[in-house]
Amino acid sequence: MTRATRPRVGLFVTCLVDAMRPEIGFAAIRLLEDAGCDVEVPTRQTCCGQPAYNSGDDASTAAVARQVIAAFEPFDHLIVPSGSCAGTIRHGYPALLASDADWGPRAARLAEKTHEIMSYLVDIRDYTPGGLRLEGSATYHDSCAGLRELGIHDQPRRLLAAVDGLEMRPLDGENVCCGFGGMFCVKYPAISDAIVGEKADTVERSGADMLLAGDLGCLMNMAGKLNRRGSKVRCFHTIEILAGGGNGPAIGEKP
Amino acid sequence: MNATTRTGFKARSDAALANPTLKTAIDRTTGTAERKRAAALAGFAEYEAARSRGSAIKDHVIANLDHYLEMFERNATASGAKVHWAATESEACDIVIRLCREAGAKRVTRSKSMLGEEIGLPDALGSAGIERVETDLAEHIIQLAGEHPSHIIWPAMHRTREQVAELFNADHKPPPADDEAASMVQSARHVLRGKFLSADVGISGANFLIADTGATCTVTNEGNAELTTTPPRVHIVTAGIEKLVPSTSHAMALLRLLVRSATGGELTQYTTFHCGPKRPGDADGPEKMHIVLVDNGRSEMIANEFRDMLRCIRCGACMNHCVVYRQIGGHAYGGTYPGPMGAVLTPVLDGLAQSRDLPFACTMNGRCAEVCPVEIPLPTLLRAWRGRSWRAGLEGPRMRAGLAAWAGLARRPGLYRMASGIGVRALRLLGRSGWIGSLPFAGGWTRHRDLPGPTGGTFMERYTARGARRPEDRR
Numbered sequence: 073m074t075r076a077t078r079p080r081v082g083l084f085v086t087c088l089v090d091a092m093r094p095e096i097g098f099a100a101i102r103l104l105e106d107a108g109c110d111v112e113v114p115t116r117q118t119c120c121g122q123p124a125y126n127s128g129d130d131a132s133t134a135a136v137a138r139q140v141i142a143a144f145e146p147f148d149h150l151i152v153p154s155g156s157c158a159g160t161i162r163h164g165y166p167a168l169l170a171s172d173a174d175w176g177p178r179a180a181r182l183a184e185k186t187h188e189i190m191s192y193l194v195d196i197r198d199y200t201p202g203g204l205r206l207e208g209s210a211t212y213h214d215s216c217a218g219l220r221e222l223g224i225h226d227q228p229r230r231l232l233a234a235v236d237g238l239e240m241r242p243l244d245g246e247n248v249c250c251g252f253g254g255m256f257c258v259k260y261p262a263i264s265d266a267i268v269g270e271k272a273d274t275v276e277r278s279g280a281d282m283l284l285a286g287d288l289g290c291l292m293n294m295a296g297k298l299n300r301r302g303s304k305v306r307c308f309h310t311i312e313i314l315a316g317g318g319n320g321p322a323i324g325e326k327p
Numbered sequence: 328m329n330a331t332t333r334t335g336f337k338a339r340s341d342a343a344l345a346n347p348t349l350k351t352a353i354d355r356t357t358g359t360a361e362r363k364r365a366a367a368l369a370g371f372a373e374y375e376a377a378r379s380r381g382s383a384i385k386d387h388v389i390a391n392l393d394h395y396l397e398m399f400e401r402n403a404t405a406s407g408a409k410v411h412w413a414a415t416e417s418e419a420c421d422i423v424i425r426l427c428r429e430a431g432a433k434r435v436t437r438s439k440s441m442l443g444e445e446i447g448l449p450d451a452l453g454s455a456g457i458e459r460v461e462t463d464l465a466e467h468i469i470q471l472a473g474e475h476p477s478h479i480i481w482p483a484m485h486r487t488r489e490q491v492a493e494l495f496n497a498d499h500k501p502p503p504a505d506d507e508a509a510s511m512v513q514s515a516r517h518v519l520r521g522k523f524l525s526a527d528v529g530i531s532g533a534n535f536l537i538a539d540t541g542a543t544c545t546v547t548n549e550g551n552a553e554l555t556t557t558p559p560r561v562h563i564v565t566a567g568i569e570k571l572v573p574s575t576s577h578a579m580a581l582l583r584l585l586v587r588s589a590t591g592g593e594l595t596q597y598t599t600f601h602c603g604p605k606r607p608g609d610a611d612g613p614e615k616m617h618i619v620l621v622d623n624g625r626s627e628m629i630a631n632e633f634r635d636m637l638r639c640i641r642c643g644a645c646m647n648h649c650v651v652y653r654q655i656g657g658h659a660y661g662g663t664y665p666g667p668m669g670a671v672l673t674p675v676l677d678g679l680a681q682s683r684d685l686p687f688a689c690t691m692n693g694r695c696a697e698v699c700p701v702e703i704p705l706p707t708l709l710r711a712w713r714g715r716s717w718r719a720g721l722e723g724p725r726m727r728a729g730l731a732a733w734a735g736l737a738r739r740p741g742l743y744r745m746a747s748g749i750g751v752r753a754l755r756l757l758g759r760s761g762w763i764g765s766l767p768f769a770g771g772w773t774r775h776r777d778l779p780g781p782t783g784g785t786f787m788e789r790y791t792a793r794g795a796r797r798p799e800d801r802r
Contacts, residue, residue: 090787128710128713135734218691219693220693256687256690258772261772262344263655266688267650293777324762326760327782
């Protein structure tokens, strides 16, 4: 592929991946480069603003949104390894800045070229990972924002089908929220615990060795609950598996 | 308004979470509702088109509410009914009590109406010394238990069959033959039959107010609305003004959505149109029919960010599919309406300060909006309440200070890098084994689950260290 046709993509790492599991960010770079993209990571990024957005603090959210827009508008695409952050940039920013004559249209233009990574790889890059082999079984949880705000359902399944040796098991209630909900899980911990407890039941009932999903927040919630219960299910972000990291340490395992 | 609004949401939800019988009851009902709805929609190929049409009908009526209200009043009056207007819940109750007194009523029967619950009619009738007989089976159970509905379709869904048997054994004379559902239903029929025939006034709600005929429409599966509205001398309808539809065919378009979304059926057992009192030559019917049209905050919603909520046809699908409702049930919400639609409506009805937890006790997973048959963007409306709560300064000082600190960092990438680097190093000291089992400032998390520790330095530190390209530096 010639330089001219290679899209220049900006990776939005997300605050959780930045702090807690950088491996997901590096997996994203590997996959995007393999899919023919030039990847850059603007250092002016921090967070998409959801802590403020979900608390009703629209002024702080808008300030963070303007910063993200300015940092990423030079790129052909903004790619995020999270349906939740991608949903905020695609739907939240334009709604929040709609009445701003300057930033409104800029938010709308950025929204159009913002993609969650798995949907970008499949829908835009028509990418299939090659040469992957991983022995074991896995089940997939559809994180809510990716599923309902962005319509991500088939893409991760199609990508995972390219992994030789990996048996995918159905998850009862795969489209049911895990109870994370950002600030929700610390504001209403008892309700969140009851919800993630049921999720852990269904994950264990699936009989899979691994639980995969596309959002680190949901994964930390489910992995944390599974570990507290003594479960042996190993949790990964889907793109870690796709980038060949399935034999490395799972979420919470000592590196 | 429910009295429980006065106690805290957290206390109520903790009590609900500690009640395994409640959880059994919730799982039985919502689980069945979810399965039956899915099966009904699988056989309803034009569902998405019907959903768009249903939403458009409601939007059209809301945009032209004055026109249809006047048309309804004109046609209902022509049919011989009397139309009354109530701006508030207390006005609505006053009108109903006055009408009952004018009729010399000692006993009134009532068929299930959430609007009646909303305006506090059961308590108002009690205070006025009028005997109230709830005729819907679930409302009968609620009345015996001295409770409020916990679900808008199945008001007694929080009670198991075994608990209902206890209530009936204590109250019904003679008690049910056994604890089987059929025996208990038979027993309730026996108890209620005499009351149906001896009531002075029958009070019903309305699922639809039909503008071009002036008729009101009720749907039930028990036939109790027909027995409530036909034998008594006077029939009083209480209905919210958002129940208007232009014509009967519009009501039918919405009914197809309502029944499938609520119970998974195709039609209710009874769909009854009430058009005026008994006319000469009619075999039966009330001598007088009154229709009380209730605003109670609705006209204000037309002009604010909660307008889409006026589309609601009260099917209950949002609560049946809500992960929070399915853990805590309806009473924990503390308002007349529970679940996602209740979390939007209760702050309208009871005030935000009174019910501020409701819009926040939501994971924003969006399943409620996905199953809503009239496309109400419930998470967006809940977010609007969060914005109002923030702007009104209802958040605690700790929360505001925490967010202000976070926002200060999030807007300064250099400082953010430094702070996140320090935070990650601190967490790594705590999480040497990989997992963190207890964190003093994150007890909400670690009380119930472990926290996976950071795997190393931050992404940005590692990315920079490997000498990667940084576009800003090149510019």
